[in-house]
Amino acid sequence: MVKDKKLKPELASGFIDRKGNELILKDRLIEIIKRNFQLFGFEPLETPGFEISENIGKFLPDEDRPMSGVFGFKDDKDWISLRYDLTAPLARYVGANFNDLSKPFKRYQVGTVWRNEKPGPGRFREFTQVDADVVGTKNILADAEVAILLADTLVKCGLSKSDFIIRVNNRKCLTGILEGLKIKNEKQIINTIRAIDKKDRLGDEGVKSLLGKGRKDESGDFTKGVGLDPKQIKEIINYINTDIEFFREAPDASYDGISKLYDEGIKELTNFFNNTRVSEFRDQIVYSSSLVRGIEYYTGTIFEAELLFKVKNKKGLDIEFGSVGGGGRYDNLVSRFFKNDAPATGISIGLDRLLVAMQQKENNNVENIGPVVICVFEKNQFLASPGKDYDITAPYYKILSMLRSAGIKSEIYSGDGSIKAQMKYADKRNSPAAILYGENEAKLGIVTIKNLKAGKEASTKIQNREDWRKNENIQETVKLEDLVNEIKKLL
């Protein structure tokens, strides 16, 4: 016989299957987050996975590489793309429905987004984002509200206040500083921002070389620099190292007057902190001069939630984790669709990253308990039952409905295996108990309950088969009517 060539059960790179405990925890987090967003007065919105490419594509990082980074194709009429975030679709939605919406408009959205980029450890091409935004106000109160919402949500998800900080800055400050240093070329500005964004990873020296001539990485690959002169570089490095203490209560005055834009940023930050300082997250929401965020469309306040504990990968090594959430003000995004001013501010939580982090917090280990398994004794018994002097089929369904109406996860074994195979199955499903109801039980009107949980514990001490078989206290027989109560004791 010629062998068929089998398909390989592979996934496209950057995509993963999820199962069991991980998914249960993910659903639980989503529930917590949704409830909290509603508590803060946000209303839900759902938009399609696909958008018309043009509507979400204008803010691609490189104009000369349109469509890179997204999954898209042309239908009969338009180029359409899977969304790469939830912000661009929000802008489109607000543009379409502006007149009907409350101003400000507060909405949250949970959804999958797709990015056609190189995947890495903990970085996928499909992931879940959770966003909350306030559209239609320039009031800094809204920025403060979403920052507080971010902090509050992380705590409700199970982080303690000492597990994270939310670093805050204002785009106007940094660009104001650059303006004062006579760096005005837009490309230089965005590249400078991106270089500063790498401070965490590359350190001051790395940022310096990226701002100057360029940098060689470990593999010998060379990255071209921004080409600033040494004086400008020195000033920038100084500024990004003033950091948290600079704004403990009120701003340090050392850069006052360097440019109008800078002063405006400081005013906004002062206003922002006046709000967060009286919230319960005064110590978590802190100023950080080196926070810039690589995203192009931010116009004012920016913030990022950073975890303060180490996250490990599957092999137990610490990994470079990045932020679990962030956001900021983007006053020009919505107005692409609309003549009116539609300033906006919001946050985004990377749910899958948060999930990985939460799984490493001890209090979050969910155990995926399987169903109580009712073992089936005779193959084809459902056909064979009539004519016997005992009835074996109907009681299975009776037992099943007793358990299920008591809210106990349960099932009749639906495979073809022997009793032994059924036990193995129940074991693998992490079932708390197996129920045996065969000829013996049927004649006496009883059921046998095998306590798989207790058996599992006992098995660690048992060395040989004889002891295992003798260990009968993991099994008991009860009257049919007592079944539910006995099972409940095991759960």
Added chain:
RNA sequence: GCAGCAGUAGCUCAGUUGGUUAGAGCACUAGUUUGUGGAACUAGGGGUCGGUGGUUCGAAUCCACCCUGCUGUACCA
């Protein structure tokens, strides 16, 4: 995209200076145990040695090209 490293069973890997029929552990199936999960023992299934071409009497092993993966870097709305 650029650079470095790596690809042998479902998974993790061994395979000597090129030499018979390519191995181990885990996982899987069955039996020892005809109605009982673990452990142990026994047996079994499973491989185009990433692909193509070349060198050679002989290639998993050496060479060339290609593909894929990992790591770093760039990009990351």
